[in-house]
Amino acid sequence: MKERFGDVASGIYPELAVPGGLGEALAGVAAGHGHVVGPMEPVEGFDPAVAACCVRGEARFAVYATNVDEREFRIEISGPSGWRWGAFGSTDHLAVVAAILHEWCAGASLPELGRKWSLLAASPLEAAPPGRVVSTAWRLTLERSPLIRLGDAELAEALYAQPALRVFFPWPSHGQFSLLSSTADPFHEEVPRVVPTVDGLWNVVTPYSRQTPQRLLGSGLSAREAAALVAAHVPADSGPAIEGGWPADGGLA
16 A cells, blocks of 8 residues: 555654655654664655665665554564564654664664563564554555455455444454454454455355354445445444453453
């Protein structure tokens, strides 16, 4: 999902209003604090205004400013093998990003960075600020990030286009797309799920329950039709998704 600077800036990222976008802004902040960082490069699929990365051998330090609702610089650091699952972080201070990048460019390992910077986590969802796990999951899904479960792109866009569905945790699996009421195990499913058909269309079914047989709500639907049907059958007392596992007693004490 390619972002344009004009869509993102709108007052929350004023320092990115420079010709080189995020990369130039980050290098400038680093220099202002006496930090040395490597050359910043574009990130494939993103406007340089909102994304930049620094490469060290096979490792990569990438920064994104794609949150249009709140100021957030999202960090993704891959290990020396190039494996994308390294360290992840989120901060609203570009100077913090610059300080971490400075140490990374100087050769600090991921364990060393993790011990010094508590904002770094082992997964992008663990690194999401409190209250933003669901929105982070949606953003990564729509950006087609390899760091999260990805479902059908057209269906994901259609589901997100329904405001009533954005408050649930996106969980694509085995071709199906569920919208969950919790962000971790034990998961809880209250909203109808979307299931693929053999001819490339979609069925909408009620969530699985030991007490209630699964019912077909609609068949042979386009992505937009399926999303609209799911939104029309959101239970009145469900959502938004809670962060963490669903309480054992089913309550939210």
